[in-house]
Structures are given as structure tokens and as C-alpha cells.
Amino acid sequence: MTDATSGSDQRHRSDPPGRPRLIIFDVNETLSDMAPMSARFEDVGAPAHLARLWFAELLRDGFALTASGDIESFAVLAAEALRVRWAGLDLDRPLEEAVDHVMQGFSELEVHPDVVDGVQALDDLGIRLVTLSNGSAGVADALLQGAGVRDRFERLLTVEDAGEWKPALRAYTYALAECGVESQEAMLVAVHPWDIDGARRAGLATAWIDRASGRYPAYFAVPDLTAGSLVELADALR
Structure with missing residues (x-):
């Protein structure tokens, strides 16, 4: 697990975030293996x-x-x-x-190999878990039911109810309002840098899941945390 603290002052926080009250997961490619x-x-x-x-x-x-x-x-x-x-x-x-x-x-579709253990570990930390997808809540439900971890998630949210796709601001503020938390109490977890950037600009903490050891685009706001898996993320927040 690494702390993403490089870049300009406008693109990172000076200190790593504390443990969030709420984690908001992207679904497509973050939880689901689309191969x-x-x-x-x-x-x-x-x-x-x-x-x-x-x-x-x-x-x-x-x-x-x-x-x-x-x-x-x-x-x-x-x-x-x-x-x-x-x-x-x-x-x-x-x-x-x-x-x-x-x-x-x-x-x-099925989840990535790290998802079940990672979700269970994060839930065991007492962190509230929800999803926020540009896709339908039904697809997220089928995915998580199939993986046996649907009961670990409090809500399955979709931008169809927000009125705007991520990474628009309204998508994230909709999720925060639905869950009754402030932006500084929540963390967005995603594999997509554009999603990380949008959530960061909305005031959320962010964690980039980098399973492929890739390069994060320098033009996006950097994530607060970078992890190779959800298990690594849970270890960092423990």
C-alpha cells in the first residue's frame, strides 16, 4: 500500500486520510472483472x-x-x-x-479475486459500504449476490437517480446525501482515475485500486491512497 502524496498542492492532501465512516465503491471494473x-x-x-x-x-x-x-x-x-x-x-x-x-x-460477470476478502475485511472494520455505479443497481446486485457479499453493502446506488453520470459533482453529492454523511467522512474507491478525480473535487477521500501496477495520469487529482487490491486497502485502513 502506498500513500499518493506527490504532485502540486492543488492535487493532494498533505496528510493521509483517516479511516472513513463510509466507503463508496465504483462497480464496473472496480468490483467486477470485465475480461x-x-x-x-x-x-x-x-x-x-x-x-x-x-x-x-x-x-x-x-x-x-x-x-x-x-x-x-x-x-x-x-x-x-x-x-x-x-x-x-x-x-x-x-x-x-x-x-x-x-x-x-x-x-x-464475477468479482475480481480480491473483492470478497477485501469487502469482508473492510466491513469488519465497521466501515459502512455502498456502491455508486454509472450502471444499474440491478447489475451491482447480481454481481454481489453471486459473490456472496451482498449483505455487506448497505445501499446500491446508481447515477440514474442522481441525474448525472460520474464524474459530475451531483453524482457524488447525491450519494453523500442518501447516506447522510459529509464529504470528509467518505472515501471513493475505484480503478478509474477519472472517478478518483471527480470524487476528490467533490471533497471525498479517494483510494485508487491499481491491480495492474499502472501509471496514474498526471493531469488528474491524485488519490489519497493507492492499493493493489481491496485487501491491501483494508490493511492500510485497519
Whole structure:
């Protein structure tokens, strides 16, 4: 576990955060392992490498709509982004059947190997746990039920009820209001630097889960903590 305290004065706190009262988890890729979505692409005759590009494109378009003052559900954007990405490809089944096959994959994803032990360890510390996803609460529920840790989470929140996608300010303030805590009492945990940046600007403490030992973009507000897994995060907050 490392303390991310480099960068300009505007991009970090001078001291590591104390143990939060509330941890707000991102869901897609932070808790869920989305690697199987590449196999879903191959199943329908599309190149596996397009899965990551498609996911980045649907996030981009969700952010763009939010910036324009509009909002659309994750599922609608994901399905239409598939139709756009696959335009001109020779799939092995009708387009809508291919779209349905990939979209069904969200409900069958599993958590990363560190998630169960990490969530249990954080809950055992007495920290309240919730999720806040740009996707649906139903997908988060299926994921956590399948992992056997749904009972460790107090709430499963979605930006569909906030009216704006993360990383817009309203998404985080919505979660804080729903949970009845102040920003300085909460920590956002995510694998996405853009999510870390948004939460940091909303006044939350942040923890970046860096399972791949990657590089954090210098143009985003740095996380208060960086961990290779949720287990490492729990060890740091113990």
C-alpha cells in the first residue's frame, strides 16, 4: 500500500486520510472483472480487442451527454455503442441477437479475486459500504449476490437517480446525501482515475485500486491512497 502524496498542492492532501465512516465503491471494473466480455465479442464473430474500445466509447458518450446537460441509461448507451462499433462487421448472427448476447454478459460477470476478502475485511472494520455505479443497481446486485457479499453493502446506488453520470459533482453529492454523511467522512474507491478525480473535487477521500501496477495520469487529482487490491486497502485502513 502506498500513500499518493506527490504532485502540486492543488492535487493532494498533505496528510493521509483517516479511516472513513463510509466507503463508496465504483462497480464496473472496480468490483467486477470485465475480461469475459471479450469472449462475448468473439462468440458473435467480433474481434475480442474491440470490447475494451467499446466500453471506453460508451463511457465517453455518457460523459458527453452529462456535460451537455442530458443523461441516458448505461444499458441504452452500451447497446447502441455496440451497434455503432459493429457497423460493417460480418457477425455470425443478426445484429440484435449479437447485442443481446453481449449485454447479457453484464449480469453474469464475477468479482475480481480480491473483492470478497477485501469487502469482508473492510466491513469488519465497521466501515459502512455502498456502491455508486454509472450502471444499474440491478447489475451491482447480481454481481454481489453471486459473490456472496451482498449483505455487506448497505445501499446500491446508481447515477440514474442522481441525474448525472460520474464524474459530475451531483453524482457524488447525491450519494453523500442518501447516506447522510459529509464529504470528509467518505472515501471513493475505484480503478478509474477519472472517478478518483471527480470524487476528490467533490471533497471525498479517494483510494485508487491499481491491480495492474499502472501509471496514474498526471493531469488528474491524485488519490489519497493507492492499493493493489481491496485487501491491501483494508490493511492500510485497519
